[in-house]
Amino acid sequence: MSTASLASRSPRPSPSPEELVEMFADAFVGFKRQVAAEASQVDLSFSEWRCLRLCAQGGARGSELAEGIEITPAGVTDLVDRLEHRGLVRRARDPSDRRAVRVELTTAGHRLFGETRQRVIRRATEMVGRLDPADYRALAIGLRALNRLVPATRAPPAA
Numbered sequence: 001m002s003t004a005s006l007a008s009r010s011p012r013p014s015p016s017p018e019e020l021v022e023m024f025a026d027a028f029v030g031f032k033r034q035v036a037a038e039a040s041q042v043d044l045s046f047s048e049w050r051c052l053r054l055c056a057q058g059g060a061r062g063s064e065l066a067e068g069i070e071i072t073p074a075g076v077t078d079l080v081d082r083l084e085h086r087g088l089v090r091r092a093r094d095p096s097d098r099r100a101v102r103v104e105l106t107t108a109g110h111r112l113f114g115e116t117r118q119r120v121i122r123r124a125t126e127m128v129g130r131l132d133p134a135d136y137r138a139l140a141i142g143l144r145a146l147n148r149l150v151p152a153t154r155a156p157p158a159a
Contacts, residue, residue: 047069092104
């Protein structure tokens with residue numbers, strides 16, 4: 001395959017909305033697999049890694065975790081129990097509502113999440129590093145546009 005950028009190849013019609021959705025879904029699933037592969041290296045499921053990610057900035061309530069991980073409240077309880085048993089998270093009273101509980105990372109949880117996050121970033125950097133500059137810019141523009149349209153559950157932790 002030529003190293004010419006997608007932008008410089010012979011013009012192709014813009015994809016239909018359906019094709020664009022399929023392209024995005026394929027890329028998302030592929031990236032999710034990359035993250036899951038890194039998480040599995042430290043014996044974390046993808047859902048457990050997402051829980052750590054959501055808790056990485058000051059903790060999260062169970063309802064926030066359920067929404068962010070897309071699992072039931074009962075599923076959150078089981079997941080947090082597993083992570084708590086491993087010493088990666090702890091339950092703490094929410095300072096803004098004493099009736100509520102927040103899930104926070106322990107020191108070990110911060111360390112494991114940070115190490116895994118760095119490996120995910122390294123793997124993603126290697127993938128996008130194979131793009132030529134025009135495709136890289138096009139990807140950045142597209143992702144910025146997508147992020148304006150789709151609100152994130154939480155801002156990612158600073159690198």
